[in-house]
Amino acid sequence: MASNSEIALKKTRNNLLISIGSRIQKLRENKGFSQVDLAARMLGKFDTTNISRIESGRTNPTIFTLYRIANALEVSIKELMEFEALE
């Protein structure tokens, strides 16, 4: 069974992932890129499927993935991290 702290940790994780996903989506749309555009601009291969999953907070991306996303969006990782945390 899941303890209260495990549930709280999962909520913290979900809030983080949703915040970052929203941040990415916002930056992407400000640039006028589609998810396909963004994946195409990234270093190496990256599947549009995963862009969708990251933007909606369904996966927990690695720092290298976020680095490549930031690069494709022409912002620094620091700028990518300027999101408002959900409670």
Add this chain to the structure above:
Amino acid sequence: MASNSEIALKKTRNNLLISIGSRIQKLRENKGFSQVDLAARMLGKFDTTNISRIESGRTNPTIFTLYRIANALEVSIKELMEFEALE
């Protein structure tokens, strides 16, 4: 066989991971924490083994892991990302 761009991508990844690992180590040592201390301060479970691997750039941590590390080090994720890029 690995193409030139695959090799370049791997080098980019390694440089990123080493930069972030060094940044974490520096912040940790400034706080006077051992790796055991840091792992103990993190939300949820985290193994000291993995602290070592992250600090030396041998693994590609997820954003949630970095979030928990930042939290344990009492800095924001943005501050954690203030590292000097290699090369």
Add this chain to the structure above:
DNA sequence: GTTCTTAATGCCATATATGACAAGTTGGTA
């Protein structure tokens, strides 16, 4: 109606992050 773009979602395979533990190393201190 159809067609096109965009995005979401489901499934499967592979690579790897992490958990967990044992063993080795290094530096200090006695």
Add this chain to the structure above:
DNA sequence: TACCAACTTGTCATATATGGCATTAAGAAC
């Protein structure tokens, strides 16, 4: 010498990020 703390490294299992592809849905055009 021995001991101890901090760290590294190896191995294995499990969870999951990502690659890849098919399908679905919604909206905008025509």
